[in-house]
C-alpha cells in the first residue's frame with residue numbers, strides 16, 4: 788500500500804516543513820535537569836516563568852501536571868496541563884527552547900496535548916491564555932483553531948478550542 792503524503796505545517800515560503808517527531812513524556816529524575824535548562828529568547832522572558840518555577844508549581848501545587856517534549860530523546864520543550872472546576876482542560880507553561888523555535892515544535896506539542904486532553908470523557912474544551920502582545924503564541928494558537936472568548940485570566944487573554952462537530 789502506498790503511504791499517504793505527510794502534511795506538515797506550511798512555511799512562509801510555501802514549502803512544507805517536515806513534521807518534527809515530538810513526543811510528550813513524563814518529567815522524571817532522568818530528564819528534569821534538561822527541562823530546567825530550557826531557555827527562551829530575552830524578549831520572550833516576560834511571557835513565561837522559568838521552567839524551574841513551573842516544575843515547583845507542579846510538584847507542590849495541586850493543579851498542574853508537567854510534560855517534557857522530546858525529539859529523538861532530546862528535551863526540546865516543556866508544557867503543563869490541568870483540569871478546571873468546569874472540567875475544561877488547560878494548557879500552560881509552554882516553552883520551546885530558543886535554539887529550536889520556528890521548527891514546528893510548539894505546534895506539535897499543543898496539537899498532541901490537546902488530543903490527549905479532549906479524549907478524556909466529559910471534557911468540554913481545551914483552554915489556554917497568553918499576553919495580548921505575545922505575537923508568536925497568539926499566532927500559533929490561532930493557527931491551531933483556538934478562539935479568543937473575551938474571558939481574561941489575570942492580564943492574559945483566554946482562548947478555547949472545541950473539537951469541530953464533523954471531526
Ligand SMILES: CC(C)(COP(=O)(O)OP(=O)(O)OC[C@H]1O[C@@H](n2cnc3c(N)ncnc32)[C@H](O)[C@@H]1OP(=O)(O)O)[C@@H](O)C(=O)NCCC(=O)NCCS
Nearest residue numbers: 831834882883888889890891892893894917923924926927
Ligand atoms: C510560542 C512558542 C512556544 C512557539 O513555539 P515554536 O516551536 O517556535 O512554534 P512553531 O515553530 O510550531 O510555529 C508555529 C506557528 O506559530 C507562529 N509563530 C511561532 N513563532 C513565531 C514568531 N517568533 N513570530 C511570529 N509567529 C510565530 C507562526 O504562525 C508559526 O507558523 P510558521 O512558522 O509556519 O509561520 C515559542 O515561541 C516560545 O517558547 N516562546 C516563548 C515562551 C512563550 O511565549 N510561550 C507561550 C506562553 S502563552
